[in-house]
Amino acid sequence: MGIKGLTKLLADNAPKAMKEQKFESFFGRKIAIDASMSIYQFLIVVGRSGTEMLTNEAGEVTSHLQGMFSRTIRLLEAGLKPVYVFDGKPPDLKKQELAKRFSRRADATEDLTEALETGNKEEIEKFSKRTVKVTKQHNEDCKKLLRLMGVPVIEAPSEAEAQCAALCKSGKVYAVASEDMDSLTFGAPKFLRHLMDPSSRKIPVMEFDITKILEELNLTMDQFIDLCILSGCDYCDSIRGIGGQTALKLIRQHGSIENILENINRERYQIPDDWPYQEARRLFKEPQVFSDDEQLDIKWSAPDEEGLITFLVNENGFNSDRVTKAIEKIKTAKNKSSQGRLESFFKPVVSSSIPIKRKETEDKAAKETTNKKSKAGGGSKRKK
Template identity: 90%
Template sequence: MGIKGLTKLLADNAPKSMKENKFESYFGRKIAIDASMSIYQFLIVVGRSGTEMLTNEAGEVTSHLQGMFSRTIRLLEAGIKPVYVFDGKPPDLKKQELAKRYSKRAEATEDLSEALETANKEDIEKFSKRTVKVTKQHNDDCKRLLRLMGVPVVEAPSEAEAQCAALCKAGKVYAVASEDMDSLTFGSPKFLRHLMDPSSKKIPVMEFEVAKILEELNMTMDQFIDLCILSGCDYCDSIRGIGGLTALKLIRQHGSIENILENLNKERYQIPDNWPYQEARRLFKEPMVITDEKELDIKWSSPDEEGLITFLVNENGFNSDRVTKAIEKIKVAKNKSSQGRLESFFKPTVNPSVPIKRKETPVNNAKETNKKTKAGGGKKKK
């Protein structure tokens, strides 16, 4: 879920903290990506039609592999250096949120059964997407694929968004890319939405800067975290009747959740029993993340051509010619990115007070398609 309503709240109250950029403008940038969010999107969109999904000869779903392969190549061709971060063990406070999601999937499964009985195509499409869950196998498949592509993988000890933010705060990457806004609550200096959207959507990348958010909202990072908890996060229930705008007014008036609770009209607003807002705050401020350099193996390398062909073609039924051509694209993209960085060393010194316009490179505008001819095996799973 992330932080409920935060995008609109910032658009209305801190517009200077947001800016639209072209996808191509991130040439040469290292970007930490929340892998699970991307995989979830692929499972919903790529090659899906109702309850049918792309599979290999063994009947195993390959939508996530097709999506990850195509999208990562698009990033590399744009000169972007992705680092994919995978979730570890969820914190105990998130168990309630995960239980809600499980319940919703169970309800969707029942609704899907009814839709199938009545052959209601619209409902079949809607409810089948709500039953999607990213599994350990999906994650393991994508980790293997990315490593074969020469793209670094980070396995977070807990929340991927927290690890992404830690990488950005440590200067390991330029920004974090996700659709969940809680990357900002974890303190990521720069945050990108829509970077992973298909090129066919033609949606600009939205970049948020946490320092400007705090400046425009005129609050500290601690107050911003409290604002996010009050607005609604994954770690605890919110106070019924308090949304983002009311939360903003209360934080500005009282400064912290503790002071708000002391002055809140208890008859109008019902505070949840044993409300663990302090634990939620601690999770945002002191998340479990990897900081040891030796554990963070963030290196981009040449693709393992033989390994990719074995995995994608032999094991998952991808088209051999397409995979071979894709490997060439990866190699060309990585060479281009390296040359671009080396050339910058020989440019004249620029006054640091003047904004430097980065070199832009054209992106392959070929649409990421979900046609079965491009997918692993091309078969559908019902």
């Protein structure tokens, strides 16, 4: 779920903190990607028709592989350097949310059965997507694929979004890419939405800047975390009747959840019993992640051509010619991205504030003036 309604809240109250970007604007950038969210998108979109997904001859689903393969190649062709981060063990506080998701999938399965009996195509499409779950096998398949492609994979100790944010805060990557907005709550300096969206090439990437968010909302990072908890997060229930706008108003008025609870109208707003907002806050502020001094193997390498053909063509029924052409694209793209961003080749000139072209023009003009004076006999002697 991420943070409920946060995108709209920011669009309404901090529009300068978000901007549309093109793929090309991230050329040479290292981007940490929430892998599980991407896999989920591929499972509900790629090659899907009603309840059917892409499969190999053994009947095993391959939508996630097709989506991950083609989307990653597109990122590489645009000069990006993706780092995929996979979820580890979820925090205990998230078990309640995971149980809710399990229950919702069970309900959706029943609704799907009814829709199939009545033949309602719209209902079939809607409920079949709600039954999708990213399994351990889906994750393992994608890890294997990415490693064969020469793309780095990180297995987080806990939440992938938290590890992505930690990589961004330490400067190991430029931004975090996901659809769940809680990457911002974990403190990611730069956050990208729609980078991995497989549904259309026309959807622009939306970039969020946490510093600008805090400036426009006029909140501290601690207050922003409290705002997100009040709006609705994965770690605890929210207060019924309090949405994003009301939460923002209350945080601005009282400064913290503790002060809000002391002053809130408890007849109007019901506080959940044993509400673990403090533990949720701790998980956002001090998540379980690999620390800076722990070595993370973030390296991009040449694709394993033989391994990719064996895995995709022989084991999963991909078209041999398409895979061969795709491998060539990967090799070409990696050579291109290795050039780096343009600004990395230049250092700012500290000794002069005069722009280079203007300075060249002024030097040329001064030289011409000196030459004219010399010809007229009034020039100064040239220095040896």
